[in-house]
Amino acid sequence: MNMKSSRSLKPRKSPRQKRSEQMVADMLEAAAQVLERHGLEGFTTNAVAQRAGVGIGSLYQYFPSKAALVAALMRREEDIFHAAAAKGRDMSKGAEGLSAVILACVRQQLERPELARLLDVQQALPELKAEVSGPSLLLNIIRVILDRPDLPRQPCQDVAARDVLAIVRGLTDTAGEYGERSVSDLYRRATAAVFGYLEAMATLND
Amino acid sequence: MNMKSSRSLKPRKSPRQKRSEQMVADMLEAAAQVLERHGLEGFTTNAVAQRAGVGIGSLYQYFPSKAALVAALMRREEDIFHAAAAKGRDMSKGAEGLSAVILACVRQQLERPELARLLDVQQALPELKAEVSGPSLLLNIIRVILDRPDLPRQPCQDVAARDVLAIVRGLTDTAGEYGERSVSDLYRRATAAVFGYLEAMATLND
Amino acid sequence: MNMKSSRSLKPRKSPRQKRSEQMVADMLEAAAQVLERHGLEGFTTNAVAQRAGVGIGSLYQYFPSKAALVAALMRREEDIFHAAAAKGRDMSKGAEGLSAVILACVRQQLERPELARLLDVQQALPELKAEVSGPSLLLNIIRVILDRPDLPRQPCQDVAARDVLAIVRGLTDTAGEYGERSVSDLYRRATAAVFGYLEAMATLND
Amino acid sequence: MNMKSSRSLKPRKSPRQKRSEQMVADMLEAAAQVLERHGLEGFTTNAVAQRAGVGIGSLYQYFPSKAALVAALMRREEDIFHAAAAKGRDMSKGAEGLSAVILACVRQQLERPELARLLDVQQALPELKAEVSGPSLLLNIIRVILDRPDLPRQPCQDVAARDVLAIVRGLTDTAGEYGERSVSDLYRRATAAVFGYLEAMATLND
């Protein structure tokens, strides 16, 4: 993982044309697959290019560096995620909204567990720290939902939101490692943990 | 991170003599420090040897590969951990025991957050997957504690134990990332999450 | 600087039409500017095309290779040069003629010092060695001038002509490196060196 | 010629031991030969290592970068040079001293013409500009010699010294390009040029 630093992580060309868009999408999917199948060790730019069926040079036309590729992949996953989670935000009942978000997390994780885990790891790399919006979008959504009146009042919304995410992430990551496949089962447990936490915290504060 | 695979990860020599024992300990601590201070990127065998004040050759005398070094480091952390957690197992009250384990986890994490996080990451490397006893020791302890009559009955003790650990891990890792320093605060939240989860799961099953 | 070898260095099309002529000129000037501003390191065909405001493909339509582009640029500089030097050849007095040539050299050098220096360097590339007419045109002019009766007789006109050029080149290149800007000053010194050499050589031979 | 920048150009280890010294010497000689035989194009770190009969890794143990290797090679040539030139400084007669220096230059150049020329070229690379002491040592020697009373007084010693070197460099480089082999012949001409210049400059100033 030797990436040249100090370089923009933005994709090189805004893919306006259909061709480019498709190419970028292909490369990202290839990156995702290489990461899943061969792990961090096998995750080389050349491998990604090969899997995408393009020359290594092409990859570098769209992503100025390996770090940029990883960042873009993270953004992609974020976006899928965010779309699902956003629905939760629009629900009037906080409990329903939160459940929807949790379900989205569980689904995402169980669909591509290795990918999710490895991206989580990468997020801590110095080059990526700032670049990627991080889970802040998701955090914001959760913060908003936690404000709904039907949910137990939390001592600190920020911390609560962060913890909710942390709990779900811990559960899903571990589930992924153990090869769990059942969405409904994991969903049930994650919900239990989150709501259990929220209630316990609310009680604690009285 | 290019490690030759298919190689035993056991230390090369059972360090019977005092000198050797000390050396191994020094190397492990050096590895821990390099990992903490310079991250995955800077975690090279040469750097570890240098920090330990020994030749690279010596390092390879005690650890047949980088993976073995990492494995040993994990075992070391495990052991520290296990010692603390074991006390929880010996308490009669399940709630107290579980709290003790949680406290140990939180302490461990907040003491050397980066180290814990990075080791977590490495745990998934194929070479290490099987080798390291994994969190199973800890898991066993938790399983035993969950059997105590004062704790809510769980549908499946194994899954519950795993989830408890996952929840704590998620919370502590995230806390580490956010630079949290307060043991008591994090401990309170982790306890809330775990007990909240256990109760919710017990209720769910009725 | 990875140029495919064994390829004609002649421009691909004799630019009969105005448009083409202009394009070739633009490209050459772009090449000159890139070379000056970004040095050998930044002198890439893509950079040249971009600066010229044309597609990289167009550049290759007019120059079959990077070497050909460099060769053409050399020829361009040669030509500018030659025009100035030719005036010297038409003067009746040898001393005046030679002075005119020297002045032309000095001017050329101080105007675009980096360009001149870098082209000098390239001249030695194997692909360019033969292709470029070389300084032979200039050499011829100097040979002719050295024949004028008012100049000291040289043991060997060919060598003398070559040396004269070498001396001027050495002085101007060095001056360029040191950032000299005064034409008159450098001109004075170059004249001194050249005439000093001619006289000394003539004396030597008596 | 893509060298990572911002890196010390000092050799990595001061070769105190015989082995290291020999190795460094071998690598430098290998670098010189590759540069001579294959030109700038073929001058790759791998080629140098291969010619030296060592692994590429070894090369990088002694030189932290390609630029450092080039710098060291320059210093080596400098030193050989300097030793020869220093003798000229110790002669009482300025004319003799200067002649000795010129002879040294000519010899050096005709011995390994390509090497000298290519190193001259590299000297202008940004990474090397400051690092290499440059011709300043030689310049200093010449400055000192020019002070001898038997040599014509110059308007500016600094400029004169620089010009003397420039003239010799111009002549020797060109001679190298034309494949000249006769030291005595080139020496005669270089002397003529230098002394001719000095006298002419002295006269000019009266």
Place this chain on the structure above:
DNA sequence: CATGAATGAGTGTTCATTCAT
């Protein structure tokens, strides 16, 4: 046994050149 010089496969990245549009 300790050492660290030596190794070289493997990494990220560049850039001259081609060719389908």
Place this chain on the structure above:
DNA sequence: CATGAATGAACACTCATTCAT
């Protein structure tokens, strides 16, 4: 013709590992 996306050979450099001393 003009274009620029695509290509891939080649490069500088790293680091896990070995082995002669």
